[in-house]
Amino acid sequence: MKTLKYLFFLLSTCTMLSCETVVENINLPYEERLVIESFISPQDTLLEVKVSKTRPVVGTFPSNQSYGGFGSEAKPIIEGAIVEISDGQKKATFQLQTIINPFGTEYDPSTGKPIPQSRRGYFLKAKDFPIVAGKTYTLTAKALNLPDVSATCTIPSRQLIDGNDFTILKGSSIDSIQNGYSNTNGVITNRYYTLSRRFDVTVKDLVSEESYYAIAYYTNKIYKYNDGKGGFITQTITEQQSFSDFISDYKQNGKTLNFKKANISLGYYSTDSSNPNPQNTLVISNKLSIYLAVTDKAYYQYNKGLINSQGINNDDPFSEAVLTYSNVKGGLGVFAGYNMTKIEYDLLK
Known part of the structure; x- marks a missing residue:
């Protein structure tokens, strides 16, 4: 016990002293390489490749670099790259361009309509290069002063069929969870609840092959609210829910596989009959889209790696580092x- 106390004292002392030590001029071996990210399917209407480059572990990145995504990307786009896709018989070139997303997450309060947002990247219309189930594709990218990169993937032949390959159990009742209350002068006037509906999805796995599956939920809600001027504004919100999941049939070949259960929010409601919705909104429609996909191994491993890297130990400085999966030759990504299969539900029914 004395030994343990002594070791703890030494560790504590070293830790406190290290807080006062500034380490400068760190030089780590570093070679810039291309990073590409692309997911393709027969259901695509627009193919996209994100092209960036590796960053040093230490140091800063120029603040004047352009960024991909709708303000959420952390990697600057490489301009002037040559990005091509081939199925072994024909090939096509991605074009660097800016596209407009009409369904942004920010809204104009005067109209209730989403504010269009732009995204810059490498795009190719699927009608010009259709993606076919069962085919193998090769993606290549070249950029000035960086090594060329390439990657290959095969589109799964199987597409899940509703009523045959999977089941979706929709909760028969709505779970009511007390969320908070409103009050006047400290007196509770009503309590309001977050209402949600539970979805339980299972997939029937095939015995004959190694399989990987993914699921994601999107809601599309249309509602109107008082604009404060005697009129109403209609607003549409389309957003991805937080209940995505990725599973494999490892050691479960041929069995029924279970995705994690999802609780999809229907909105806020009140126990006060004079104010049934504390946000003073009228929900016109609330639709849920469930996307089920058979994926290749690379899709599964990459996304599971992202989940692990952002897991519960994310804030623990002593947690083990998680390597992100990559299948790109000559670079990363x-x-x-x-x-994919899409299923829709009306959440108001």
């Missing part, structure tokens, strides 16, 4: 395929 992922090129993966999936075959």
Whole structure:
């Protein structure tokens, strides 16, 4: 016990002293390489490849670099790259361009309509290069002063069929969870609740092959609210829910596989009959889209790696580092395929 106390004292002392030590001029071996990220499927209407380059572990990145995504990307786009895709018989070139997303997450309060947002990247219309189930594709990228990169993926042949390959159990009752209350002068006037509906999805796995599956939920809600001027504004919100999941049939070949259960929010409601919705909104429609996909191994490993890297030990300085999966030769990143099925539900029924 004395030994343990002594060791703890030494560790504590070293830790406190290290807080006062500034380490400068760190020089680590570093070679810039291309990073590509692309996911393709037969259901695509627009193919996209994100092209960036590796960053040093230490140091800063120029603040004047352009960024991909709708303000959420952390990697600057490489301009002037040559990005091509081939199926072994024909090939096509991605074009660097800026596209407009009409369904942004920010809204104009005067109209209730989403504010269009732009995204810059390498795009190719699927009608010009259709993605076919069962085919193998090769993606290549070249950029000035950087090594060329390439990656290959095969689109799964199987597409899940509703009523045959999977089941979706919709909760027969709505879970009511007390969320908070409103009050006047400290007196509770009503309590309001977050209402949600539970979805339980299972997939029937095939015995004959190694399989990987993914699921994601999107809601599309249309509602109107008082504009404060005697009129109403209609607003549409389309957003991805937080209940995505990725599973494999490892050691479960041929069995029924279970995705994690999802609780999809229907909105806020009140126990006060005079104010049934504390946000003073009228929900016109609330639809849920469930996307089920058979994926290749690269898609599964990459996304599971992202989940692990952002897991519960994310804030623990002593947690083990998680390596992100990559199948790109000559660089880093992922090129993966999936075959998707879409199912829709009306959450108001």
